Amino acid sequence: MDKNKERNLSLLADFYEFTMANGYLMKNMENKVAYFDLFFRNIPDNGGFAICCGLESCISYLKNLSFTEEDVKYFKSKNIFSDKFIDFIRNFKLEADIWAVPEGSVVFPGEPLITVRAKCIEAQILETMLLLLINHQSLIATKASRIVRASKGRAVMEFGSRRAQGADAANFGARSAYIAGCIGSANTLADRDFKVPALGTMAHSWVQMFDSELEAFKAYAETFPDSTVLLVDTYDTLRSGVPNAIKTFDEVLKPMGIRPKGIRLDSGDIAYLSKQARKMLDDAGYEDVQITASSSLDEYKIMDLLMQGAKLDSFGVGERLITSKSSPVFGGVYKLVATEEDGKIENKIKISENVEKITTPGFKTFYRLYDKNTGKAEADLITFKDEKIDDSKDLEIFHPIHTWKRKTISNFTAREMMVKIFDKGNLVYKLPSLEEVKKYTESELDSMWEEVKRFEFPHQYIVDLSQSVWDEKTKMLNERNYKKKY
């Protein structure tokens, strides 16, 4: 699990994180405490929600964050870093307080996924890696969940390693896809390291390596009688592949008393071929033999195949999952929301001509409000950390921009979504197992209305600000409103 520790990724940070830390030190601001929120603004593929993944990797990174003598040498070679900075780097030890939503949580734009409270010099240098890990893994989990939902109960296998954007993308992508509902991955390393079940059939090269397709199929069935899935499209799916597969089942597996597992279609008109292949298999007495499809699949192609009545039992999904091809960026950001000096917290805001880039100030958390009758999530409410939600009585919430849009929530339970992960640099969170994260993700999805989960114009789930947060944000915006001297 902790494979990150073998690598020194402490320098995987934007160079400006270090120059800014150096600047804070030079200005004797190192004891100023900063609060940073990690949040995102847009849901990939215009979906209704995202699945937050990457926390385990963040914890691994944070636990092992330190700088080697090689790093120190590197900074010195730049000739712009002060001795004070070099000392800081050499003696670096995580001291931050960090809160986060559990891995596998359903999350929405604007919600803090991670909040870091630390000396500004420390909080600043965590930015790049926390963003990179959460952005990548949330992206893949969110995409995989869409593909799994489109498959309507059929198994989805992650087959994308060869098209992943680097080795980490393959490994952590496989893990994120598994969390989001895939049954396993072709990536062997993800099995060894994370216990994501390794899956696979055969390549075209296996078939080509033999003098004939039939010989190749028979050799495979003899070698792996209990897991025989034959790839039938090397030469001609219906005239050669499927007949040879049936012949192999008859001549190799039947005498052994073993039922074959399936065939795989990897090219051509999958809808048509699957129907024809299904009929041929059924006619030969192999009604239980499954048909797997692969070939640039994603949620849209799978929905379309199923709409056409394709006879498919499972899907191997590659490049379009492992890169989230139709929406390959998860745009998480890491923004300063408050500072603290001598125990006094000062809220901070970033204003922008792009209104959606304006930040929400203050040290915050957020609650999910569940209807007690249905168990479904009705709304999220972003509050200051020290606000309490009283779920014993009705609660009126309102839209943060169209404030006349009001809703009274009654008969609900409020659940705080963020949990403490690090306390003064010490890990205080018990990491769940991968299977626990996968189960949790499933329960998170179950708590969402179908309207939020659809692909086209999903219902916009309510994420409101508490009255106090809204008041503070409005006050700060008005103060800044082009009147004040900067």
Add this chain to the structure above:
Amino acid sequence: MDKNKERNLSLLADFYEFTMANGYLMKNMENKVAYFDLFFRNIPDNGGFAICCGLESCISYLKNLSFTEEDVKYFKSKNIFSDKFIDFIRNFKLEADIWAVPEGSVVFPGEPLITVRAKCIEAQILETMLLLLINHQSLIATKASRIVRASKGRAVMEFGSRRAQGADAANFGARSAYIAGCIGSANTLADRDFKVPALGTMAHSWVQMFDSELEAFKAYAETFPDSTVLLVDTYDTLRSGVPNAIKTFDEVLKPMGIRPKGIRLDSGDIAYLSKQARKMLDDAGYEDVQITASSSLDEYKIMDLLMQGAKLDSFGVGERLITSKSSPVFGGVYKLVATEEDGKIENKIKISENVEKITTPGFKTFYRLYDKNTGKAEADLITFKDEKIDDSKDLEIFHPIHTWKRKTISNFTAREMMVKIFDKGNLVYKLPSLEEVKKYTESELDSMWEEVKRFEFPHQYIVDLSQSVWDEKTKMLNERNYKKKY
């Protein structure tokens, strides 16, 4: 450079590579030699060419390929691998012959980028990592080259780490972008490990950390007088940011006798803001101070900004470069093209109902034909490895599908593009330095006509098959033509 060696990525392979290797061993086929071609079918973003990157990573992976006792234990735990396979894995030592195009080469669909000649059990297990590395790094180099070309001589900086698909995507993406023409990266690790120059300015958090924007700017200029680039959009670009920047230049840098470097625009209407900011800077006597833009840029946005007359001197490009957002998959494949037993080579083909998925059989190489007068590349010719091109006389080449399209090349030089990298498992290739690769890439681009480099409907560069290769492919297709028993 060789950071991969610290990691055991030998299991980053599709599970079926190992089950197939096991199968070959069970069938006593382990001495059968396989020839695999790694090639791609489509150019990202419908461009005119791709830049092949990733060879250095492939070499690092191959040199360090071996299996640990942990790996052996893993395979044993699966209960499907034979003792013979376990022995093979435990004693694995690379024995392959491998040819490849140098890193930074301009390449086209169908051309072998890597050819592996090895025992089938060995060649098979290299598939996933070779594809992953070449696919990812070629993708980013190809995208970065487009963005650099759109910038028309202005500097492009790679700023995407935080949105990269994992840590490797950030590191090797920074390296690939640099090879393709970026001047550096924000990623500090890529500087330490690869010597990609680290670049950066300041974040909004720096500005927010101080009581006022002016104070923040002055503190920065005092700390880094020689590299002052101020981010001017935290509150209000024209009413606050630019005036405060000018004030800082006047009050902090001018007395020191230092010329400021620049300002950065990160939101709002960059075209408009850049023109206004340029005027304000010019009026204040800072005609030489540069304006940098960042904010979800790519080649299209940059072309559009320049068309509008935006006053920009350099670009910081993030998520759309580091994920190749508009086209995030490089579809390289690894296909069996021949086998060899007792010294006899047998060519192999994969047929498909998707015509573009049909492979070109045989042990091959390819030549680039340059016009002696212009120095420009006129066409590529894929040949069998043992064919020789006589460039002392005219050469007639023809389109591999529309065979009536013929062209006579005269007064040319022929350059074989593939070089030998491994001989019987030993590295026989001298790796060029990063700077040499970058220079080579530049010369590769210089050798291409502008028509091939344009974005919209680029000229389709000629990639033909030699008569012998064409004859063999046609013969094999006709033999397979639904007549033969498979």
